[in-house]
Amino acid sequence: MTTVANGVNVQALLEAREVLREAPGAAQFTWRASSKWQNGVHSTTRIQNFFGLGEEQQHKTEAVFDADHPEVFAAEDNGITPIEYLLVGLASCLTAGVASVAQNRGIQLRSVEATVDGNHDIRGILGVDSDVRNGFNDVKVTFNIDADASKQDIEALVA
Protein backbone atom coordinates (compact mmCIF):
# COMPACT_ATOMS: atom_id res chain seq x y z
CA MET A 1 0.00 0.00 0.00
CA THR A 2 1.32 3.44 -0.95
CA THR A 3 2.05 5.68 2.00
CA VAL A 4 -0.43 8.52 1.79
CA ALA A 5 -0.72 11.56 3.98
CA ASN A 6 -4.42 12.26 4.40
CA GLY A 7 -3.87 12.53 8.13
CA VAL A 8 -6.25 9.76 9.16
CA ASN A 9 -4.70 7.35 11.64
CA VAL A 10 -6.23 4.26 10.06
CA GLN A 11 -3.89 2.00 12.01
CA ALA A 12 -5.27 3.29 15.32
CA LEU A 13 -8.83 2.82 14.07
CA LEU A 14 -8.13 -0.75 12.95
CA GLU A 15 -6.54 -1.50 16.33
CA ALA A 16 -9.52 0.04 18.11
CA ARG A 17 -11.75 -2.23 16.05
CA GLU A 18 -9.91 -5.29 17.30
CA VAL A 19 -9.92 -4.13 20.92
CA LEU A 20 -13.64 -3.32 20.83
CA ARG A 21 -14.45 -6.65 19.20
CA GLU A 22 -13.27 -8.25 22.45
CA ALA A 23 -14.58 -5.52 24.76
CA PRO A 24 -18.01 -4.43 23.47
CA GLY A 25 -18.73 -2.60 26.73
CA ALA A 26 -16.04 -0.03 25.92
CA ALA A 27 -17.79 0.67 22.59
CA GLN A 28 -20.91 2.00 24.33
CA PHE A 29 -20.75 5.77 23.93
CA THR A 30 -23.15 8.44 25.13
CA TRP A 31 -22.99 11.79 23.35
CA ARG A 32 -24.66 14.76 25.04
CA ALA A 33 -25.93 18.20 24.15
CA SER A 34 -27.71 20.73 26.32
CA SER A 35 -29.79 23.49 24.80
CA LYS A 36 -30.81 26.63 26.68
CA TRP A 37 -33.68 28.73 25.42
CA GLN A 38 -32.77 32.39 24.85
CA ASN A 39 -35.83 34.14 23.41
CA GLY A 40 -38.34 33.32 20.72
CA VAL A 41 -37.03 30.25 18.93
CA HIS A 42 -33.42 31.24 19.59
CA SER A 43 -31.41 28.77 21.68
CA THR A 44 -27.80 28.12 22.59
CA THR A 45 -26.60 24.53 22.69
CA ARG A 46 -23.42 23.44 24.43
CA ILE A 47 -21.39 20.27 23.99
CA GLN A 48 -18.30 19.19 25.83
CA ASN A 49 -18.64 15.95 27.81
CA PHE A 50 -19.36 12.48 26.59
CA PHE A 51 -19.02 8.96 27.89
CA GLY A 52 -17.04 6.23 26.17
CA LEU A 53 -14.32 3.61 26.56
CA GLY A 54 -15.85 2.94 29.97
CA GLU A 55 -15.39 6.41 31.43
CA GLU A 56 -16.27 10.09 31.23
CA GLN A 57 -14.43 11.93 28.46
CA GLN A 58 -14.39 15.51 27.28
CA HIS A 59 -13.61 17.52 24.20
CA LYS A 60 -10.63 19.89 24.53
CA THR A 61 -12.98 22.85 24.47
CA GLU A 62 -16.68 23.45 24.91
CA ALA A 63 -18.51 24.00 21.61
CA VAL A 64 -21.43 26.46 21.54
CA PHE A 65 -24.07 26.65 18.80
CA ASP A 66 -26.85 29.16 18.21
CA ALA A 67 -30.04 28.05 16.52
CA ASP A 68 -32.88 30.29 15.44
CA HIS A 69 -35.29 30.81 12.56
CA PRO A 70 -34.57 33.08 9.59
CA GLU A 71 -36.17 36.49 9.27
CA VAL A 72 -38.71 35.19 6.72
CA PHE A 73 -40.28 33.30 9.65
CA ALA A 74 -40.57 36.50 11.70
CA ALA A 75 -37.53 35.57 13.81
CA GLU A 76 -34.10 37.16 14.31
CA ASP A 77 -31.83 34.71 12.46
CA ASN A 78 -29.31 34.45 15.31
CA GLY A 79 -28.19 31.10 13.92
CA ILE A 80 -29.07 28.34 11.48
CA THR A 81 -32.26 26.32 12.01
CA PRO A 82 -32.29 23.04 13.95
CA ILE A 83 -32.89 21.01 10.78
CA GLU A 84 -29.79 22.53 9.14
CA TYR A 85 -27.68 21.11 12.01
CA LEU A 86 -28.65 17.66 10.74
CA LEU A 87 -27.06 18.58 7.40
CA VAL A 88 -23.89 19.75 9.17
CA GLY A 89 -23.69 16.30 10.77
CA LEU A 90 -24.33 14.52 7.49
CA ALA A 91 -21.94 16.61 5.36
CA SER A 92 -19.09 16.35 7.88
CA CYS A 93 -19.68 12.61 8.24
CA LEU A 94 -19.32 12.22 4.46
CA THR A 95 -16.02 14.11 4.14
CA ALA A 96 -14.55 12.23 7.13
CA GLY A 97 -15.73 8.95 5.63
CA VAL A 98 -14.12 9.70 2.25
CA ALA A 99 -10.84 10.67 3.97
CA SER A 100 -10.83 7.47 6.05
CA VAL A 101 -11.61 5.15 3.15
CA ALA A 102 -9.07 6.92 0.90
CA GLN A 103 -6.42 6.54 3.59
CA ASN A 104 -7.24 2.86 3.95
CA ARG A 105 -7.01 2.35 0.15
CA GLY A 106 -3.78 4.33 -0.24
CA ILE A 107 -5.36 7.17 -2.22
CA GLN A 108 -3.78 10.58 -1.70
CA LEU A 109 -6.49 13.23 -1.51
CA ARG A 110 -5.96 16.84 -2.55
CA SER A 111 -9.44 18.17 -1.84
CA VAL A 112 -12.84 16.82 -0.89
CA GLU A 113 -16.07 18.75 -0.74
CA ALA A 114 -19.46 17.25 0.07
CA THR A 115 -22.55 19.35 -0.52
CA VAL A 116 -25.90 18.21 0.81
CA ASP A 117 -29.29 19.58 -0.23
CA GLY A 118 -32.21 18.59 1.98
CA ASN A 119 -35.73 19.01 0.66
CA HIS A 120 -38.23 19.86 3.36
CA ASP A 121 -41.91 20.61 3.02
CA ILE A 122 -42.46 23.01 5.91
CA ARG A 123 -46.20 22.32 5.92
CA GLY A 124 -45.24 19.35 8.13
CA ILE A 125 -43.81 21.36 10.99
CA LEU A 126 -46.48 24.06 10.68
CA GLY A 127 -49.20 21.45 11.00
CA VAL A 128 -50.93 22.39 7.72
CA ASP A 129 -51.44 18.78 6.71
CA SER A 130 -50.77 15.77 8.93
CA ASP A 131 -49.93 13.70 5.85
CA VAL A 132 -46.87 15.86 5.18
CA ARG A 133 -43.72 14.37 6.67
CA ASN A 134 -42.12 16.57 9.35
CA GLY A 135 -38.50 16.30 8.23
CA PHE A 136 -36.51 15.88 5.03
CA ASN A 137 -38.28 14.30 2.06
CA ASP A 138 -34.98 13.54 0.42
CA VAL A 139 -31.35 14.59 0.64
CA LYS A 140 -29.12 14.98 -2.40
CA VAL A 141 -25.36 14.56 -1.95
CA THR A 142 -22.80 16.03 -4.38
CA PHE A 143 -19.10 15.22 -4.07
CA ASN A 144 -16.25 17.21 -5.55
CA ILE A 145 -13.03 15.26 -5.10
CA ASP A 146 -9.51 15.88 -6.35
CA ALA A 147 -7.13 12.97 -5.69
CA ASP A 148 -4.18 11.05 -7.05
CA ALA A 149 -6.39 8.30 -8.40
CA SER A 150 -8.35 7.24 -11.44
CA LYS A 151 -11.91 8.44 -11.99
CA GLN A 152 -12.98 4.85 -11.31
CA ASP A 153 -11.16 4.68 -7.97
CA ILE A 154 -12.62 8.03 -6.94
CA GLU A 155 -16.10 6.85 -7.88
CA ALA A 156 -15.57 3.69 -5.83
CA LEU A 157 -14.50 5.87 -2.89
CA VAL A 158 -17.91 7.49 -2.56
CA ALA A 159 -19.96 4.45 -3.50
Added chain:
Amino acid sequence: MTTVANGVNVQALLEAREVLREAPGAAQFTWRASSKWQNGVHSTTRIQNFFGLGEEQQHKTEAVFDADHPEVFAAEDNGITPIEYLLVGLASCLTAGVASVAQNRGIQLRSVEATVDGNHDIRGILGVDSDVRNGFNDVKVTFNIDADASKQDIEALVA
Protein backbone atom coordinates in the same frame (compact mmCIF):
# COMPACT_ATOMS: atom_id res chain seq x y z
CA MET B 1 -55.31 34.28 26.20
CA THR B 2 -52.88 36.06 28.49
CA THR B 3 -50.32 38.20 26.69
CA VAL B 4 -46.96 36.53 27.21
CA ALA B 5 -43.55 37.67 26.12
CA ASN B 6 -41.65 34.57 25.07
CA GLY B 7 -40.66 36.35 21.89
CA VAL B 8 -42.21 33.86 19.48
CA ASN B 9 -44.30 35.54 16.81
CA VAL B 10 -47.03 32.90 16.87
CA GLN B 11 -49.37 35.16 14.94
CA ALA B 12 -46.95 35.26 12.00
CA LEU B 13 -46.56 31.47 12.11
CA LEU B 14 -50.32 30.94 12.15
CA GLU B 15 -50.69 33.32 9.21
CA ALA B 16 -47.91 31.50 7.36
CA ARG B 17 -49.79 28.28 7.94
CA GLU B 18 -52.89 29.68 6.27
CA VAL B 19 -50.93 31.11 3.33
CA LEU B 20 -49.05 27.84 2.77
CA ARG B 21 -52.24 25.82 2.98
CA GLU B 22 -53.31 27.60 -0.21
CA ALA B 23 -49.82 27.77 -1.75
CA PRO B 24 -48.06 24.45 -1.05
CA GLY B 25 -45.34 25.26 -3.61
CA ALA B 26 -44.04 28.05 -1.38
CA ALA B 27 -43.66 25.53 1.47
CA GLN B 28 -41.03 23.53 -0.45
CA PHE B 29 -37.72 24.43 1.17
CA THR B 30 -34.21 23.22 0.36
CA TRP B 31 -31.61 23.57 3.10
CA ARG B 32 -27.95 23.27 2.12
CA ALA B 33 -24.61 22.60 3.76
CA SER B 34 -21.20 22.27 2.17
CA SER B 35 -18.38 20.49 3.95
CA LYS B 36 -14.73 20.89 3.01
CA TRP B 37 -12.20 18.34 4.14
CA GLN B 38 -9.27 19.82 6.07
CA ASN B 39 -7.03 16.97 7.23
CA GLY B 40 -7.63 13.58 8.80
CA VAL B 41 -11.31 13.50 9.75
CA HIS B 42 -11.39 17.26 10.35
CA SER B 43 -13.78 19.21 8.11
CA THR B 44 -15.29 22.66 7.96
CA THR B 45 -18.94 22.97 7.00
CA ARG B 46 -20.55 26.21 5.82
CA ILE B 47 -24.20 27.20 5.67
CA GLN B 48 -25.71 30.39 4.38
CA ASN B 49 -28.09 29.96 1.45
CA PHE B 50 -31.35 28.11 1.26
CA PHE B 51 -34.38 28.03 -0.99
CA GLY B 52 -37.92 28.67 0.20
CA LEU B 53 -41.10 30.68 -0.36
CA GLY B 54 -40.39 30.24 -4.06
CA GLU B 55 -37.01 31.94 -4.15
CA GLU B 56 -33.39 31.89 -3.01
CA GLN B 57 -32.96 33.10 0.57
CA GLN B 58 -29.99 33.59 2.81
CA HIS B 59 -29.13 33.77 6.48
CA LYS B 60 -27.82 37.14 7.67
CA THR B 61 -24.37 35.66 8.11
CA GLU B 62 -22.54 32.54 7.01
CA ALA B 63 -22.24 29.92 9.76
CA VAL B 64 -19.08 27.79 9.92
CA PHE B 65 -18.74 24.52 11.84
CA ASP B 66 -15.71 22.36 12.53
CA ALA B 67 -16.11 18.62 12.94
CA ASP B 68 -13.44 16.17 13.97
CA HIS B 69 -12.90 13.16 16.18
CA PRO B 70 -11.75 13.38 19.81
CA GLU B 71 -8.20 12.58 20.85
CA VAL B 72 -9.22 9.14 22.14
CA PHE B 73 -9.74 8.22 18.46
CA ALA B 74 -6.21 9.36 17.56
CA ALA B 75 -7.52 12.62 16.06
CA GLU B 76 -7.02 16.28 16.94
CA ASP B 77 -10.44 17.20 18.38
CA ASN B 78 -10.78 20.37 16.30
CA GLY B 79 -14.54 20.18 16.76
CA ILE B 80 -17.38 17.94 17.87
CA THR B 81 -18.11 14.72 15.96
CA PRO B 82 -20.63 14.57 13.10
CA ILE B 83 -23.07 12.52 15.21
CA GLU B 84 -23.06 15.19 17.94
CA TYR B 85 -24.33 17.73 15.37
CA LEU B 86 -27.49 15.62 15.19
CA LEU B 87 -27.95 16.21 18.92
CA VAL B 88 -27.46 19.97 18.44
CA GLY B 89 -30.31 19.88 15.92
CA LEU B 90 -32.53 17.81 18.19
CA ALA B 91 -31.87 19.80 21.38
CA SER B 92 -32.40 23.17 19.67
CA CYS B 93 -35.57 21.88 18.00
CA LEU B 94 -36.95 20.89 21.41
CA THR B 95 -36.34 24.25 23.12
CA ALA B 96 -37.79 26.13 20.13
CA GLY B 97 -40.79 23.81 20.17
CA VAL B 98 -41.44 24.38 23.87
CA ALA B 99 -41.17 28.16 23.42
CA SER B 100 -43.59 28.11 20.48
CA VAL B 101 -46.18 25.91 22.17
CA ALA B 102 -45.92 27.92 25.43
CA GLN B 103 -46.45 31.14 23.48
CA ASN B 104 -49.48 29.66 21.77
CA ARG B 105 -50.94 28.52 25.12
CA GLY B 106 -50.24 31.80 26.91
CA ILE B 107 -47.62 30.36 29.26
CA GLN B 108 -44.85 32.78 30.27
CA LEU B 109 -41.53 30.98 30.31
CA ARG B 110 -38.63 31.94 32.56
CA SER B 111 -36.15 29.28 31.49
CA VAL B 112 -36.08 26.17 29.36
CA GLU B 113 -33.27 23.69 29.09
CA ALA B 114 -33.37 20.50 27.03
CA THR B 115 -30.61 17.97 27.51
CA VAL B 116 -30.27 15.06 25.11
CA ASP B 117 -28.19 11.92 25.68
CA GLY B 118 -27.66 9.73 22.63
CA ASN B 119 -26.46 6.17 23.12
CA HIS B 120 -24.24 4.96 20.32
CA ASP B 121 -22.48 1.63 19.98
CA ILE B 122 -19.40 2.63 17.98
CA ARG B 123 -18.84 -0.97 16.86
CA GLY B 124 -21.34 -0.05 14.11
CA ILE B 125 -19.26 2.65 12.47
CA LEU B 126 -16.01 0.72 13.00
CA GLY B 127 -17.47 -2.27 11.21
CA VAL B 128 -16.87 -4.70 14.07
CA ASP B 129 -20.26 -6.33 13.70
CA SER B 130 -22.70 -5.69 10.86
CA ASP B 131 -25.61 -6.39 13.22
CA VAL B 132 -24.76 -3.30 15.28
CA ARG B 133 -26.75 -0.28 14.19
CA ASN B 134 -24.57 2.57 12.84
CA GLY B 135 -26.26 5.45 14.66
CA PHE B 136 -28.04 6.16 17.93
CA ASN B 137 -29.64 3.21 19.68
CA ASP B 138 -31.79 5.54 21.75
CA VAL B 139 -31.91 9.16 22.76
CA LYS B 140 -33.00 10.33 26.21
CA VAL B 141 -34.45 13.82 26.57
CA THR B 142 -34.51 15.71 29.88
CA PHE B 143 -36.34 19.01 30.24
CA ASN B 144 -35.76 21.61 32.93
CA ILE B 145 -38.48 24.27 32.67
CA ASP B 146 -39.32 27.23 34.86
CA ALA B 147 -42.57 28.95 33.89
CA ASP B 148 -45.60 30.79 35.21
CA ALA B 149 -47.73 27.67 35.02
CA SER B 150 -48.87 24.66 37.01
CA LYS B 151 -46.77 21.50 37.03
CA GLN B 152 -49.55 19.91 34.98
CA ASP B 153 -49.46 22.63 32.31
CA ILE B 154 -45.70 22.39 32.09
CA GLU B 155 -45.89 18.63 31.72
CA ALA B 156 -48.46 19.06 28.95
CA LEU B 157 -46.09 21.50 27.23
CA VAL B 158 -43.44 18.86 26.62
CA ALA B 159 -45.83 15.97 25.97
